[in-house]
Amino acid sequence: MRPRSVTGPLILILIGALFLARNLWQEIPLFDLLSRYWPFILIAWGVLRLVEVLAEAARSKPLPSGGLSGGEVALIIVLCIVGSGMYAANRHGVHFPAFGTTGLEMFGEQYDYHATSQKPAKGAVHVRFDNLRVNVRVTGSDDQEVKVDEHKMIRAFNKTDADQADHQTALEIVMDGDKIVVRTNQENASHARRISCDLEVTVPRGATIEGRGSYGDYDITDIAGGVDIESGNAGVRLTNIGGNAKVALQRSDIVRAVGVKGDVAIEGKGADVELENITGQVTINGSYSGTLQFKNLAKPLHLESPNTDLRVAQVPGTITMDLGDFTASNLIGPVRLVTRSKDIHIEDFTQSIELETERGDIDLKPGKMPLAKIDARSRSGNIDLELPESAKFELRASTSRGEARNEFGTPIETATAGQGASLKGKVGQGPVLTLTTDRGAVTVKKS
């Protein structure tokens, strides 16, 4: 019998090494890496088998007939399906839960520790949080001090271990230049992954908050300064912030900001984003798999994601956006939206509007007069435009495959050509409205 292949055991070792890496260094985005680089596993596997075959051929041994066994072929097919699934999901903003972190936490017992620490501080103080796994709740108050209440949870097999870990990770408030740094020192513990922390913090109202960590939520309320958070995985909730807010996350379940006086900048990957009552500019750059909601933004909004580019000058009303839909009402333009596959509904907007979707219906109702330039394009989808009876405009609507419907009567000429149709004409003197779809109906209605 010929010697069995070494690939089986090697794959076992590889999987073990990956999980070990995941457990030891949690900040490695293992699934992101795996979802991109998995084809190289196939290549390495193929090269390995090729070398084996060549070696056997060189020793003039009998050769395996197919090069691969049936089991291997099945495993390869599974790998291809799982790999491309992960890759597609990752590209569309879905992230995989760090399931490597939960397994071992079931063992041992949980020990709780409480600690309090404070430091006098005045006015516009800069407070930084340097943490691995911590949930932080910060509230601005009139007291002239930074006060931290810590609740630490340590999983260990016995109390001695837990006590030791507690000592190694004593809460510290130290000065770094003119910054106050709050440290939980979890990196000093022998078993860092078994420690998690909740911090309840009060700071002087004028404070600026900086957060650095790999895991844990931030909840910040009533601060006159700015907020700057960078984390591997966090939910961020900001309420009543006086300065700019900058949030950069590799993963998140939610970023919510209500009442920010300065600019808001969000980047990275996540699920939901909710912004309300923002006085400054809003810039979002990243991919989000959940629902994005914007309400009452006083300055320009710019959103850039792999599938969508959105610019709006002002949002007195609301915008709600998820993977398949974009719904907005009461916008001040110019509005520009380019997206891959979304149905778009916009009502009550002023100034010019430019829309482009590859797959999806477009539904527009410019409630306010006078009209401004409209340019709407869909590769595949219906376009509906509803105009007030008194509207004045010049219409250029066409579909390459579908019907054209018009409720404005004679000033608009309807023509059919092949499978398509077009509407052209002027109703009074007004801006040019261009509606173009490759496949679908174009309709102009009176409201």
Add this chain to the structure above:
Amino acid sequence: MINGNDFVRAVRGPIILITVGSLFALDHFTPWTFQQTWPVILIVVGLLTLAGRMSRSGPTPGGAS
């Protein structure tokens, strides 16, 4: 003496595997998508089959192993 046909059969699996892996890698890191490049697999399989036949009737006739 190794039979050329057996040799081609033996390397066929690994070579297809490397091809598939490379195509997916191209898909992920270059503008070429798998939807565009998959016919390469057919070509590789065809070439391997051809190589197998050539070695059977060609300069290294089968029989001894």
